[in-house]
Amino acid sequence: MSDPQHDLDQLRQQVARLDREILEKISERLRTSRLIGEAKRKAQLPIRDFRVEASVMQRARQSARELGFDPALAESVLESLIEAAVQTQVAHQPVHHKGEHHRILIAGGSGRMGAWLRQFLQGQGHTVASCDPSGGEFSSLQAASAEKWDVVVLSTPLASLPETLGQALKLEGQPLIFDIGSLKSHLVADLQKAAAEGHRVTSVHPMFAPGTVVLTGRSVLVCDAGNARATEQACDLFRETAVSLCPVPLEQHDQVMGGLLGLSHTINLLFGQALCQLGLSFEKLGPIASTTFAKQAKTAAEVAAENPELYHQIQNLNQCTPQVYQALQASLERLREAALAPEAEPFLELMGECRGYFFPSS
Structure with missing residues (x-):
């Protein structure tokens, strides 16, 4: 008759061996990810390819079903692996962008969502700077006004967004301006007035937390303020990702x-x-x-x-x-x-x- 404690010890040893094998495979995956990063650098491709990430997640869910365990567990594991792979590639490779290159200023870039957006945009190959009194390249929009910006993103606290928008509209060069606020009512009149005056303004709302790594299945709400071209240009910053761009009337947001x-x-x-x-x-x-x-x-x-x-x-x-x-x-x-x-x-x-x-x- 077998000893239950002996059987338990044997099974735990087997789990330990499996854990070691899993960790070795993770190490191998990260080394491969670093090689992929080098190949991207040579091909002048951005670090993040969200379409590939969506394919990876779909493959993981399907594999989990075939292997007989919860696809949600596979998603959780793959999200962590993708995050580690991106960090590895960012740490070892400079970023290049094959498409149109933008100089982007984020007002409130030291906040959680502003910091996420900065990393996201840099991963797409854009040159990004932060304007934030608590940290960043510039302490205010006025301090950043001496340089030319293609895009200005407003990521300041909700209550201060109208004031920040007013300051951004004074910048030279007619940059594309959009906020990422989770509320719009207090901005509607100012945004529509600015659009009517010819400013390239629009409004978006990422419907996910700043810690999000994998964008598969996530949404960005797009609220046109009266300048359709500006809205299209803002959408272009997200279009090559796995997010869904969902139009919502500004007044109904x-x-x-x-x-x-x-x-x-x-x-x-x-x-x-x-x-x-x-x-x-x-x-x-x-x-x-x-x-x-x-x-x-x-x-x-x-x-x-x-x-x-x-x-x-x-x-x-x-x-x-x-x-x-x-x-x-x-x-x-x-x-x-x-x-x-x-x-x-x-x-x-x-x-x-x-x-x-x-x-x-x-």
Whole structure:
């Protein structure tokens, strides 16, 4: 009769050998990635090729299905490997760009999204500088005005975007100007006025976090302000990537964000606040969590760890926030009444409506 402890030790040794083999393959992959970077340099190609990355992710998902494990795990592993490969290539190779070369200035380039955008644009072969009082080549737009810029990206805090736009419009040479703000209401009038005066202005909104490495399946919202040519030029900066460019009317952007950002942030903050008021310790709930609780808690914890000033502005500056809260309050009251009603029909009806929203064809 075999010894269970001996069998366990043998299996753990086998896992250790497999771990070593995996790490050796990762090392080999990184060495190969460095060679790819050298080949790109000789061919004067940009470091990032998002179409290739999309193909890599698709291949990983398919391989995972064939091998019988979760494709999400394959995606997570490949995302880390792609990030490491890009860092290796950037560290060892200068960047060249085969297409049109732009001099790009990012106002607010030291912020998280500004820093991400700088790395992204440099990876595409552009010359990028930062304008930021907390760090960068220039402390202000005025300090950067002595040089000529093809593109100026506005990545300053939401509340200061109108002022930053006004300063950017004073730059010589009629550069392409666009913001990447998550709210637009307070910019609509200024953007449309600038476009009517002949300035090359538009507005975009990357719908992903600044830590994003693989752009497969990500979206960039594109909000034309009245200068179609400027919008096309801004789109060109993202067009050769794996992102989806999604046009959204500028005047409707914040209504959409009321649901996508405002409501989702509110739900997750309410989840955390309700747990606090119930006096339920997260340390005690975590180990016994249900699947639904674990998923919700993970998202709520991520929201709670974000920049509170930014999240306040997303709520405070959106003119549609009162409508979101009214809808939320009405929904909560209806849910309360349905849950406490002795008969099940109101609750079943409510869940049926929710199911119909998410699965309209079922």
